[in-house]
Amino acid sequence: MPDTASYPVTERNKVRRLHERARYDHDSVHAILDAALLCHIAYVIDGAPYCTPTVFWREGTHLYWHGSSASRMLRVQKPGVPVCLTVTHLDSLVLARCGFNHSVDYRSAMCFGQAHIIDDPAEKARALDAMIDRLYPDRNATLRPSTAQELKATMVVGMEIEQASGKVRAKGVGDEEADYALPIYAARIPVTQVLGASEPCPRMPTGVSAPPGLAGFTPGRRLDEVMAENQARLYEASPG
Amino acid sequence: MPDTASYPVTERNKVRRLHERARYDHDSVHAILDAALLCHIAYVIDGAPYCTPTVFWREGTHLYWHGSSASRMLRVQKPGVPVCLTVTHLDSLVLARCGFNHSVDYRSAMCFGQAHIIDDPAEKARALDAMIDRLYPDRNATLRPSTAQELKATMVVGMEIEQASGKVRAKGVGDEEADYALPIYAARIPVTQVLGASEPCPRMPTGVSAPPGLAGFTPGRRLDEVMAENQARLYEASPG
Numbered sequence: 338m339p340d341t342a343s344y345p346v347t348e349r350n351k352v353r354r355l356h357e358r359a360r361y362d363h364d365s366v367h368a369i370l371d372a373a374l375l376c377h378i379a380y381v382i383d384g385a386p387y388c389t390p391t392v393f394w395r396e397g398t399h400l401y402w403h404g405s406s407a408s409r410m411l412r413v414q415k416p417g418v419p420v421c422l423t424v425t426h427l428d429s430l431v432l433a434r435c436g437f438n439h440s441v442d443y444r445s446a447m448c449f450g451q452a453h454i455i456d457d458p459a460e461k462a463r464a465l466d467a468m469i470d471r472l473y474p475d476r477n478a479t480l481r482p483s484t485a486q487e488l489k490a491t492m493v494v495g496m497e498i499e500q501a502s503g504k505v506r507a508k509g510v511g512d513e514e515a516d517y518a519l520p521i522y523a524a525r526i527p528v529t530q531v532l533g534a535s536e537p538c539p540r541m542p543t544g545v546s547a548p549p550g551l552a553g554f555t556p557g558r559r560l561d562e563v564m565a566e567n568q569a570r571l572y573e574a575s576p577g
Numbered sequence: 578m579p580d581t582a583s584y585p586v587t588e589r590n591k592v593r594r595l596h597e598r599a600r601y602d603h604d605s606v607h608a609i610l611d612a613a614l615l616c617h618i619a620y621v622i623d624g625a626p627y628c629t630p631t632v633f634w635r636e637g638t639h640l641y642w643h644g645s646s647a648s649r650m651l652r653v654q655k656p657g658v659p660v661c662l663t664v665t666h667l668d669s670l671v672l673a674r675c676g677f678n679h680s681v682d683y684r685s686a687m688c689f690g691q692a693h694i695i696d697d698p699a700e701k702a703r704a705l706d707a708m709i710d711r712l713y714p715d716r717n718a719t720l721r722p723s724t725a726q727e728l729k730a731t732m733v734v735g736m737e738i739e740q741a742s743g744k745v746r747a748k749g750v751g752d753e754e755a756d757y758a759l760p761i762y763a764a765r766i767p768v769t770q771v772l773g774a775s776e777p778c779p780r781m782p783t784g785v786s787a788p789p790g791l792a793g794f795t796p797g798r799r800l801d802e803v804m805a806e807n808q809a810r811l812y813e814a815s816p817g
Contacts, residue, residue, distance in 0.1 A: 349625070354645050374681070375667055379619035379628035385589070388619035388628055390665035390685050405594050425630035427615055427770070427800075432791075435720050436709050437727040441614070445630050469676050480675050481756055487677040510778040516721055520785050523778035526794055530667070533767030538750040540757040547762050551672075554766055560667075 340364055349449055350500035360503035363398070369446040369503050370395050371568040372561035373424040374472065378402065380420045380452075382413050393422065394471045396572065400448060401455075401464055403493045420496060422448045426561055430526040431509060434516040442525070446503045450496040464493045471571050472564075475550035530560040580604055589689055590740035600743035603638070609686040609743050610635050611808040612801035613664040614712065618642065620660045620692075622653050633662065634711045636812065640688060641695075641704055643733045660736060662688045666801055670766040671749060674756040682765070686743045690736040704733045711811050712804075715790035770800040 340363040344350065352359035360366060370376075376393045379386055393402040400422055429442040455461045462483065469477045509525035534556040535547065553563050580603040584590065592599035600606060610616075616633045619626055633642040640662055669682040695701045702723065709717045749765035774796040775787065793803050 374670075375665060377617035377619075377628050377630075377663060377665070379617075379626035379661075381621055381624065381626050384621065384624075385659045385689075386619035386621050386626055386661045388617050388661045388663040388687065390617075390663060390683070392681065419625050421619075421626045421628045423617060423628040423630060425615060425617070429773075430614075430712075430794075432713060432716070435727065436705055436717065436723050437731065439709060439712075441632065443630070447628065449625075465676055469679060472670075472679075473672060476672070477676065479761060481759055481761065483676050487675070491677065509776065512778075512780075517778075517780045518782060519721055520782055521719060521721065522785050522787050522791070523781060524775045524787070525778075526775045527773030528770060528800055529773060530768060530770045533669075533769060535764045535766045536749065538752075538757075538763035538765075540752075541763060542758060542760055545760050545762050547764070551762070554670075560768055 340367070344498065344501040346502075347500050350447065350502040352502050352504055355504075355506075358504045358506055360505060361501070365505075366446050366448070366501045366503045367395060368565070369426065369444045369505075370400070370424055370448070372426060372444070372565045374560065374564055376402070376422050376424045378420055378422050380413060380418060392468070392472075394468050395568070396467065398498045400450070400496045400498060401468065401493060403465065403468065403491055405490060405492065417451045417453050420450065420452045422450075422496065426530075427528050428507065429509065429528055432522070432524050432526070433510055434512045434519055434521040434523050438510075438512050440506065440511075442506050442509065444503070444505050446501060448496070448498045448501040450499045452494045452496050455493040455495050458488065461491075461493050462488060464495070465491065467571070471568060473550060474553070474567055474570050475548070479548055479550075532556060532558050532560060532563065580607070584738065584741040586742075587740050590687065590742040592742050592744055595746075598744045598746055600745060601741070605745075606686050606688070606741045606743040607635060608805070609666065609684045609745075610640070610664055610688070612666060612684070612805045614800065614804055616642070616662050616664045618660055618662050620653060620658060632708070632712075634708050635808070636707065638738045640690070640736045640738060641708065641733060643705065643708065643731055645730060645732065657691045657693050660690065660692045662690075662736065666770075667768050668747065669749065669768055672762070672764050672766070673750055674752045674759055674761040674763050678750075678752050680746065680751075682746050682749065684743070684745050686741060688736070688738045688741040690739045692734045692736050695733040695735050698728065701731075701733050702728060704735070705731065707811070711808060713790060714793070714807055714810050715788070719788050719790075772796055772798050772800060772803065
């Protein structure tokens with residue numbers, strides 16, 4: 338079912354520069370998020386900014402990420418501090434006829450909210466199972482179950498998206514009208530993040546092969562497409 | 578000439594989690610930075626964190642980025658506020674035998690410093706020329722020169738790296754010893770960011786072809802390799 342809602346536009350998430358590139362509707366923002374495996378999270382410790390890359394996933398308008406219980410980022414986020422979670426896909430290099438019009442095509446999303454630790458053991462275990470199955474369809478059921486020690490060593494953080502903005506540039510070369518006649522090479526060079534051939538662990542017992550859930554991970558496929566497909570597979574049948 | 582120096586290790590940049598993955602020496606940190614086109618920059622406005630993606634480049638231990646003079650991020654950075662600039666390369670997906678050992682191989686670098694605006698017109702023009710030539714060898718000389726208006730509309734920000742840390746995971750599957758005997762599929766799936774075939778602008782006059790400086794941008798090449806190669810080409814012959 339299409340989600341016709343939008344995130345509220347406030348001073349915090351309003352796109353000021355090139356606002357024709359801005360997207361605030363759930364569908365546009367979520368599409369950018371769901372195509373990604375990694376995000377960068379900004380947070381503040383003693384007034385100073387930190388920017389950390391991490392694996393994340395989305396359930397409805399809620400984002401989750403995880404890490405070690407020992408990590409500084411996650412300890413600081415414990416009391417529910419504000420964070421900004423940003424995702425960026427680089428889609429092309431844009432070589433124009435002057436320096437000023439050089440650019441890149443991209444899709445990015447900035448999400449603002451307050452991080453909270455998922456403390457309840459059952460909810461935490463469920464979230465971690467969802468993370469695995471969001472990345473790799475049906476994989477969790479094939480794994481050795483998590484131990485209590487492993488769950489204890491892992492911290493899961495959640496964040497309801499309070500505001501968000503997406504920004505998309507997809508126009509390739511855009512030059513000043515007078516410059517098109519100049520004898521200068523201009524081009525768009527596509528950039529994609531692609532999968533290579535799987536390298537099975539050499540220590541598997543004989544006879545173990547890749548389960549059907551990994552069928553989408555074929556060499557040469559775009560990671561963003563695989564991620565979006567797996568997200569839809571896990572969540573589109575159910576609400577949220 | 579090899580750079581044998583290291584960034585100082587302080588409370589701010591000390592890697593706490595899995596410190597065997599940490600790198601503080603210039604060569605390791607710079608290699609991670611130079612292989613990237615985009616970074617994510619964290620900064621603070623009124624106590625709240627923001628995380629913005631942008632193109633950046635390095636000269637010695639100095640980082641530069643640019644944007645519109647109208648951008649909020651750059652306006653806030655004007656007085657020399659602290660920022661954290663982070664670069665991340667995703668190198669593989671790691672599917673292990675339990676959820677806990679699922680991981681990714683990656684290279685990331687976090688750089689801390691104070692942003693300052695490059696106000697001097699000559700220095701600003703030089704930095705913007707360097708940005709173009711760092712990305713695309715010898716390209717600047719082939720372009721229509723920047724106008725005063727274009728330079729005025731562009732803000733260039735610089736930052737001396739005060740502290741930095743690199744973090745590298747490159748081990749693929751690492752499971753608990755007892756788990757290797759289990760009949761569970763485990764694998765490393767490589768991920769690379771690659772160039773596609775250039776799409777020349779359809780509005781070029783006939784006879785304009787790609788200049789020799791773009792010879793490295795061949796379809797299928799890894800963007801990180803092209804970026805590192807172009808950085809070396811511009812800077813390795815000269816000091817810094």
